Ligand SMILES: CC(=O)N[C@H]1[C@@H](OP(=O)(O)OP(=O)(O)OC[C@H]2O[C@@H](n3ccc(=O)[nH]c3=O)[C@H](O)[C@@H]2O)O[C@H](CO)[C@@H](O)[C@@H]1O
C-alpha cells in the first residue's frame with residue numbers, strides 16, 4: 003500500500019510529456035487478438051497497471067505478450083482458449099473488450115461479467131445487443147457471459163441506444179471478420195475510436211466513418227499483425243493543463259493534441275487561462291484570477307467525464323459559483339466528499355454539483371475513490387495549505403504514468419511513500435523507485451514495466 007504526499011503552494015513551470023492513451027491502447031491490445039498472421043507491435047504503450055492487466059488477459063488466452071520500453075508485442079497466431087478468467091476481468095472493465103475479437107475469430111467466447119464500479123453500474127447491454135445483431139447467441143450464467151456464432155458472424159445494422167465507447171469498439175472488432183457489411187449508428191466519436199479504426203485498417207480491415215456517428219465495417223476473412231503508434235492521452239494532457247492553471251503556472255504539455263481537447267480548452271479559456279496550442283503540444287499560462295464557469299459532461303465532442311473531477315478542483319480556485327453537471331455516469335461525484343475534507347464548498351443537487359469557489363483549500367487525508375478522483379485530489383493538494391495525503395493509489399496507477407515524477411519535474415512538492423516506510427521515515431523523502439517497488443510488492447502487483455522485459 004502506498005500514498006501520495008503533496009505539499010501545496012508551488013507554481014508549476016516547465017515542460018511535461020504526455021504518455022500514450024490508456025483508452026486507446028486497451029482496445030488496440032484487445033484487437034491484436036484478431037491477427038492470425040504476423041506479430042502486432044504497439045508503440046507508445048504506457049506502462050500502466052491497466053495495460054498489464056489486459057496483457058495478462060491475452061496471455062491467459064494463449065497469446066504471447068512482451069513489453070519493453072513502451073513497446074508491446076503481441077503474438078496471437080495461436081490461441082489456447084476462448085475463455086477470459088474472472089481473476090483478470092474483475093480487475094478492469096476494459097478486459098471485456100476481448101469479447102468482440104474472440105467471438106469474431108473463434109466463433110465462441112466465455113467471459114466473466116465485468117460488473118459495476120465506483121462511478122456507476124456500467125451495463126454492457128449495448129455490447130451484447132450488437133453481438134446478437136451480428137448473429138451471436140448470448141447466454142448468461144454463473145457470473146459468465148457466453149457468446150457463440152454458427153459459422154462466421156454476419157454483418158448487420160446496429161443502432162446504439164447510448165453512444166457507448168466500449169460497445170462501439172467491441173462491435174467494430176467483432177464486425178471486422180464478419181461476413182458482409184456492418185453499420186453502427188449512434189456510434190461513439192472519441193479520438194480513441196478513430197485510433198482503433200486506424201489500427202484495424204492497417205491490419206487489413208475495412209472500417210470507414212470512425213469519428214462520426216455512423217461507422218461502416220466491411221468484413222474481411224483474415225487480419226495480420228502491424229506496427230502502430232498509440233495517440234497521446236488527452237485526459238492525462240488535460241490533467242497537466244489543470245495542474246498548470248490551478249497553481250498559476252506556465253507549463254508546456256508536450257504531445258497534447260489541441261483538437262482532442264476542444265471542450266477542455268474552451269472551458270479553461272472561459273475561466274481566464276491562456277492556452278497556446280502548436281503542432282507539438284499546448285502551452286498553458288495562468289496569470290489572471292480565475293472566473294467561475296458552468297459545464298456539463300457529454301460524449302465526445304462534449305466535455306469529457308474523465309476530466310470532470312480535475313476541472314472541479316480548478317473551479318474551487320475561481321471567484322464565484324460554478325455548476326458542474328455529470329450526464330455520462332450516474333455516480334461520479336464521489337470526490338466531492340473528499341474535497342469537503344479539504345475545506346471545499348460544494349453542494350450536490352441531483353446530477354449537478356454547485357461549487358462555491360474561492361475558499362482556501364486545506365491539506366487533509368483524502369482517498370482516491372476512482373482514477374480521476376485521485377488525480378483531482380492531487381491537483382487540489384498542489385494549492386492546499388499544508389500537506390495532503392492521497393490514499394487509494396492503485397486507482398491512480400491505472401491511468402497515470404509516473405505521476406509524482408512528472409509533477410516533480412514541473413516543480414511540485416509531491417512524492418510517494420509506502421505505508422511501511424512512512425512509519426520509519428516521517429519527514430524525509432524516500433527514494434521514489436525503491437518506494438514504488440515496495441508499494442507494488444505490498445499490493446501484490448509485479449512491477450513488470452521496470453524490471454521485467456517479458457510479461458508472464
Ligand atoms: C477504457 C475506456 O475507454 N474507458 C472509457 C470509456 O468507458 P466505457 O466504454 O465503459 O464507457 P461507455 O461509453 O460505454 O459508457 C457511457 C455510458 O453508457 C452507458 N452504457 C454503456 C454500455 C452499455 O452497454 N450500456 C450502457 O448503458 C454507461 O453506463 C455510461 O453511462 O468511455 C467512458 C465515457 O467517455 C470513459 O469514462 C472511460 O474512461
Ligand SMILES: C=C(OP(=O)(O)O)C(=O)O
Pocket residue numbers: 095096308373374401
Ligand atoms: C473511467 C475510466 O476508465 P475505465 O473505463 O477504464 O474505468 C477513466 O479512465 O477515467
